[in-house]
Amino acid sequence: MRAVVFDGGLRFSKCIPIPEPPKAWARIRVLLAGVCGTDREILKGYQRFQGVMGHEFVGNVEQCDDESWVGQRVVGEINISCGNCEWCKKGLNGHCAHRQVLGINGLDGCMAEYCILPTANLHRVPADLSDKEAVLIEPLSAACRLLDQIQPTGTERVVVLGDGPLGILCTWVLSTAVSQVTLVGHHPHKLGVAEWHNINTVLGVQDHLYGADIVLEATGSANGLKDAIKICRPRGSIVLKSTVSRDEPMNLSPLVVNEQTLVGSRCGNFKSALQLLSRYPDMPLERLLTVSYPIENAIKALDTALNADALKVAIHFN
Numbered sequence: 001m002r003a004v005v006f007d008g009g010l011r012f013s014k015c016i017p018i019p020e021p022p023k024a025w026a027r028i029r030v031l032l033a034g035v036c037g038t039d040r041e042i043l044k045g046y047q048r049f050q051g052v053m054g055h056e057f058v059g060n061v062e063q064c065d066d067e068s069w070v071g072q073r074v075v076g077e078i079n080i081s082c083g084n085c086e087w088c089k090k091g092l093n094g095h096c097a098h099r100q101v102l103g104i105n106g107l108d109g110c111m112a113e114y115c116i117l118p119t120a121n122l123h124r125v126p127a128d129l130s131d132k133e134a135v136l137i138e139p140l141s142a143a144c145r146l147l148d149q150i151q152p153t154g155t156e157r158v159v160v161l162g163d164g165p166l167g168i169l170c171t172w173v174l175s176t177a178v179s180q181v182t183l184v185g186h187h188p189h190k191l192g193v194a195e196w197h198n199i200n201t202v203l204g205v206q207d208h209l210y211g212a213d214i215v216l217e218a219t220g221s222a223n224g225l226k227d228a229i230k231i232c233r234p235r236g237s238i239v240l241k242s243t244v245s246r247d248e249p250m251n252l253s254p255l256v257v258n259e260q261t262l263v264g265s266r267c268g269n270f271k272s273a274l275q276l277l278s279r280y281p282d283m284p285l286e287r288l289l290t291v292s293y294p295i296e297n298a299i300k301a302l303d304t305a306l307n308a309d310a311l312k313v314a315i316h317f318n
Contacts, residue, residue, distance in 0.1 A: 003052045003112035004298040004315070006042060012298050016052060019108060019116045026064035026119050028074060032135045032292070033057045033110045035305040035313040037166065037220045038243055039103075043302070046243065047105050054111030054315075055103040058125060058134035062114070069119055075137045077121040077270050078102040094267055111298060113317055123270045129277070132292075133285040135314060136169070137273050140285070143169040144276060145268030146239050150214060152178050159209050159231055162218035163190040163201075165288050165312045166241055170216050172283055175199050176276065182209060190311060193287045205231065217241060222248045234258040239265050288312040 003016040021027045034056030042049050055078045061069045081088050081096035088096050102117065103109020125134045143166065152158070158178050160171045163185025171183040175197040182200040185191050191201040202209070205227055215228040218241040228238045229252075238260055255262060277283060292314040293301040305313040 001113040002295045002317075003108075004054065004295070004302075005051065006053050007050045010043060010299060010302065012296065016108075016112060018114050021063060021065075021116045023065055024119055025116050026061045026066075026069050026074075026122060027114055027116050028057070028059040028076070028110075028122075029062045029114055030057050030059040030110050030112060030317055031073075032059075032131045032317075033112075033315045034135045034138070035301055035315070036139065037164065039302065040220075040306060041243055042104070047101075049104055051103070052108035052110075052112045052115075053103050054109035054115075055101070056135055056138040057110035057115065058131050058137075059110070059115070061122070064119060066119055069122065072122075073125045073134070074122045075125055075134055075270060076102070076115075076117040076123070077141075077267070078104070078138065079267060080107060080118060080121065111295075111315055113295070123274060126274070126278075128281075130286065132289050132314075133277075136165075136285045136288060136312065137270055139166055140169050140173070140276070141268035141270045141273035142166065142241070142266065143173040143268070144272040146170060146216065146241075146263075146265050147173065147177055148268070148272075149263050149265055150237055150239060152214065154178055156180070156213035157211075158182070158214045158216070159184060159212040160216045160218060161205075161224055161227055161231075162220065162242070163187055163194060164218065164220060166220075167216075167218035168194045168288060168311075170218055170241065171199055172196055173276065174216070176280060178214075182212075184209065187309065189309070193311060196282075196284055212236065214239065222250075225250065229254050229258075229260065232258070232260050235260065237261045237263060239263045241265055289314055292316045294318060 080100040081093035082098040100106035216239045217224040217228040
């Protein structure tokens with residue numbers, strides 16, 4: 001099958017074996033795959049992953065021992081847990097000590113004609129969602145995760161740092177729960193795309209942002225956390241979304257002095273994202289998709305995604 005492979009170098013191949021699904025797994029023919037900031041970090045050495053890349057997709061189930069799944073259009077949660085370790089037994093399957101993660105850790109991803117996942121990870125896509133919307137369910141669910149972690153009351157002053165796709169999605173999600181949300185970015189056209197609901201947007205960090213109750217960092221930069229610590233009020237909360245592969249020295253003493261709470265936030269539940277879309281069907285997900293390339297031009301797709309002007313880049317299969 002055709003696939004995008006990283007094995008120390010990035011390449012397109014036509015010779016990758018079609019994966020065979022184990023029992024209780026499904027083989028999915030991929031319709032559309034998204035390029036994520038984590039994919040870009042993998043190219044820099046994140047998780048030391050090698051194999052077929054990609055973890056955001058929408059596709060049709062082609063093979064499964066449960067016939068009720070065959071032919072269904074689906075999206076899939078990316079963490080595959082063992083079900084037996086200490087964390088799984090405590091219900092923390094996303095933190096399974098032996099987990100595989102689609103296209104990130106131990107399992108070939110979805111930048112290919114086919115991928116495989118357990119049926120327990122699959123979610124049927126509602127008929128009224130387009131493929132361009134459905135391919136964003138994975139990052140939208142990651143944005144929804146922060147509401148479970150910080151549980152805002154609705155009166156907080158919230159600042160989101162980073163006008164990339166994840167930052168915009170987090171801003172949209174927060175705006176459904178909080179009345180004062182400001183997105184900080186460096187690209188006027190991205191901030192224009194982000195306008196929805198009751199959101200404020202500003203170019204660069206400004207003085208009036210200081211003292212925020214909650215700061216969400218989604219810059220994809222090692223400097224993002226430094227800005228978040230400065231902006232957050234004493235005893236406020238900082239939610240860290242960026243996964244950055246670089247090691248850089250960082251002065252964390254302000255966290256101690258200001259008694260700020262730092263929360264790491266990763267994957268979310270797809271059901272939460274789908275439920276949110278049912279409540280807010282006007283959420284403009286398709287705005288985020290900048291361009292879609294055929295799989296043969298996947299290297300160009302990843303190059304485009306590295307461009308600071310790009311938002312969401314996808315790969316399609318003809």
